[in-house]
Amino acid sequence: MPYPDPVIRALLEKITFTRDGLVCAIAQDGETHEILMQAWMNADSIRETLTTGRVCYWSRSRQKLWRKGETSGQHQELREMRLDCDGDCLVLLVKQHGVACHTGRKNCFFHTVSETGLRENAPVIIPPTTLYGD
Amino acid sequence: MPYPDPVIRALLEKITFTRDGLVCAIAQDGETHEILMQAWMNADSIRETLTTGRVCYWSRSRQKLWRKGETSGQHQELREMRLDCDGDCLVLLVKQHGVACHTGRKNCFFHTVSETGLRENAPVIIPPTTLYGD
Numbered sequence: 001m002p003y004p005d006p007v008i009r010a011l012l013e014k015i016t017f018t019r020d021g022l023v024c025a026i027a028q029d030g031e032t033h034e035i036l037m038q039a040w041m042n043a044d045s046i047r048e049t050l051t052t053g054r055v056c057y058w059s060r061s062r063q064k065l066w067r068k069g070e071t072s073g074q075h076q077e078l079r080e081m082r083l084d085c086d087g088d089c090l091v092l093l094v095k096q097h098g099v100a101c102h103t104g105r106k107n108c109f110f111h112t113v114s115e116t117g118l119r120e121n122a123p124v125i126i127p128p129t130t131l132y133g134d
Numbered sequence: 135m136p137y138p139d140p141v142i143r144a145l146l147e148k149i150t151f152t153r154d155g156l157v158c159a160i161a162q163d164g165e166t167h168e169i170l171m172q173a174w175m176n177a178d179s180i181r182e183t184l185t186t187g188r189v190c191y192w193s194r195s196r197q198k199l200w201r202k203g204e205t206s207g208q209h210q211e212l213r214e215m216r217l218d219c220d221g222d223c224l225v226l227l228v229k230q231h232g233v234a235c236h237t238g239r240k241n242c243f244f245h246t247v248s249e250t251g252l253r254e255n256a257p258v259i260i261p262p263t264t265l266y267g268d
């Protein structure tokens with residue numbers, strides 16, 4: 001880290017981007033292996049992530065680079081990036097500072113399908129008002 | 135398992151499907167927490183998975199239900215299904231029988247981005263010719 005530019009260019013050539021220029025990205029805690037969140041990256045956000053070591057996604061709703069934690073402080077340090085067999089999904093092994101979910105939970109997958117319906121499987125660790133203000 | 139029909143219907147209402155009627159799905163080994171693969175599901179494949187306990191995806195390339203392991207024998211038993219905060223991604227905790235990747239590796243994320251380029255991080259466990267014939 002940072003990765004050399006030829007390595008980044010070779011990776012970008014291996015990725016099968018969507019029509020919108022995006023690739024699915026899964027953030028996983030590098031130590032506990034907990035799946036933290038799923039988001040999307042474009043070439044620029046991949047380049048920034050591999051250059052800075054801080055995870056940057058592409059926000060589809062805001063149509064701009066999403067430097068994870070820029071507002072909330074809950075950023076992700078990249079430990080390792082992996083690409084899947086058909087080149088259309090990345091796994092980011094990260095060190096998560098604080099919580100990954102905007103609801104204040106450690107990860108975004110806090111709804112479990114149970115035999116009686118959806119139930120929450122994880123507590124709020126940091127209230128959203130602390131993360132984002134009132 | 136099987137999940138009652140009202141539970142499945144309530145889940146489907148919570149999911150934000152793409153324009154194509156799909157939702158991102160991440161299969162994770164329920165014991166080791168290894169991320170095995172990423173694929174897509176539609177309402178029918180979710181319903182089948184929750185009814186049978188065997189994971190069924192939607193194949194975008196073949197445009198049909200993809201009963202994982204139907205050809206190769208490498209099927210996935212569902213242990214738990216989770217939905218993320220904004221309803222557009224599922225995590226499937228599974229028991230993987232054999233290998234998840236069509237290359238014969240345990241998981242699909244066997245390319246690691248290293249400082250000298252992509253390197254393979256996992257061996258072939260079952261040769262593809264064994265999985266799919268010559």
